[in-house]
Amino acid sequence: MIETILPAGVSCGEAREDLLDADLFPAEAAMVARALDRRRREFTTGRACARTALSGLGLPGVPILADSRGAPQWPTGVVGSITHCTGYRGAAVARTTEIRAVGVDAEPNEPLPGDVLDAICTADERARLPGLAAERPGICWDRLLFSAKESAFKAWYPITHRRLGLVCADVTIGAADGKFRARLRPAASALRNPLASLTGRWQVCDALILTAIAEPVADR
Ligand SMILES: CC(C)(COP(=O)(O)OP(=O)(O)OC[C@H]1O[C@@H](n2cnc3c(N)ncnc32)[C@H](O)[C@@H]1OP(=O)(O)O)[C@@H](O)C(=O)NCCC(=O)NCCS
Numbered sequence: 195m196i197e198t199i200l201p202a203g204v205s206c207g208e209a210r211e212d213l214l215d216a217d218l219f220p221a222e223a224a225m226v227a228r229a230l231d232r233r234r235r236e237f238t239t240g241r242a243c244a245r246t247a248l249s250g251l252g253l254p255g256v257p258i259l260a261d262s263r264g265a266p267q268w269p270t271g272v273v274g275s276i277t278h279c280t281g282y283r284g285a286a287v288a289r290t291t292e293i294r295a296v297g298v299d300a301e302p303n304e305p306l307p308g309d310v311l312d313a314i315c316t317a318d319e320r321a322r323l324p325g326l327a328a329e330r331p332g333i334c335w336d337r338l339l340f341s342a343k344e345s346a347f348k349a350w351y352p353i354t355h356r357r358l359g360l361v362c363a364d365v366t367i368g369a370a371d372g373k374f375r376a377r378l379r380p381a382a383s384a385l386r387n388p389l390a391s392l393t394g395r396w397q398v399c400d401a402l403i404l405t406a407i408a409e410p411v412a413d414r
Contacts, residue, residue: 196284196298199372199395199406203292207246208284209239216242219257236278244276244285251287265352275348282402295389295409297349301341303334303401311336314343319365329369333398339365341405346376346392349407353389363392372396374405 197206212235218226222241226234244266245255251272259267268274274287275298282300311320319339326335342365351357363376377391394407 195397195399195402196286196300196404196406199397199404200286200296200298200408201293201410204286204288204296204408205247205250206284206286207243207250208282209243210281210283212236212239212283213242221257221259225260236283239283240276240278240285243283244274244287247274247285247287248272251289261355263351263357265348273352275345277344277348279402281400282404284404286406286408288408290411292411293408294411295349295353295392295407297345297347297392297394297407299341299344299348299405301337301344301403303398303403304337305334306336306340310340314340316364322366326367326369334403335367338367338396338398338403338405341403342367342374342376342394342396345394345405345407349392349394349409350378350389367396376407 196208216238218238218241226237241258244258256269261267266276271290272287273290273293273296274285275296276285277298277300279300279302284298284300286296286298288296323335343363346363363378365374365376367374372395374396375391375393392407392409394405396405
């Protein structure tokens with residue numbers, strides 16, 4: 195599913211159910227040793243998807259540890275991203291010679307709960323939602339906006355090692371072309387080695403919202 199919204203050069207692994215016989219490396223197992231069973235299963239399946247994705251690049255399965263903020267630590271020369279939500283686990287990886295940043299996110303195609311929308315979007319972003327709903331009913335555009343922001347953060351963080359804040363990017367979504375753009379606000383884009391804007395694609399199928407960003411290296 196997610197490979198359809200990612201460019202050539204990005205390799206993916208996906209699962210719709212937990213892979214109960216998947217193995218973790220000891221260092222990975224230690225990361226979830228005290229976690230609840232549900233978390234252990236999603237983590238394990240996410241790692242299995244990541245190794246499937248790595249094998250698509252011709253790379254061996256290696257432990258994928260995490261930094262202090264949870265970002266997966268890929269082998270040298272690789273960028274990637276992992277996501278999981280109910281009914282979906284996925285990972286996407288690429289070589290740094292082709293792709294500078296990857297971010298993927300999966301969400302249920304359901305409205306955001308409670309007042310989450312207020313916390314994650316700007317007034318401009320909120321004002322655009324009714325127009326999107328009028329153009330393409332049946333899609334929970336608030337959730338898609340949230341997912342686009344999560345993908346943007348996952349692509350952005352490994353480059354900057356900074357938190358972004360959900361209102362630090364202005365995300366515009368194309369209802370017709372299946373694309374979105376996250377423009378980083380000045381406070382974020384002024385950081386060292388910035389990505390001033392990130393372009394991604396979205397897809398809704400099987401009650402899932404998928405968003406994905408793969409930012410090509412600058413000189414390609
Ligand atoms: C970390 C975060 C991105 C996870 O997203 P989520 O939708 O809750 O959960 P998902 O299942 O889709 O993704 C979880 C995976 O994200 C990855 N992840 C966690 N922290 C990360 C980080 N700092 N950078 C990149 N990827 C990260 C991990 O691989 C994790 O799975 P794992 O722990 O099993 O390896 C989210 O909780 C968060 O902190 N968002 C920040 C929001 C923000 O500032 N957005 C900016 C908008 S422009």
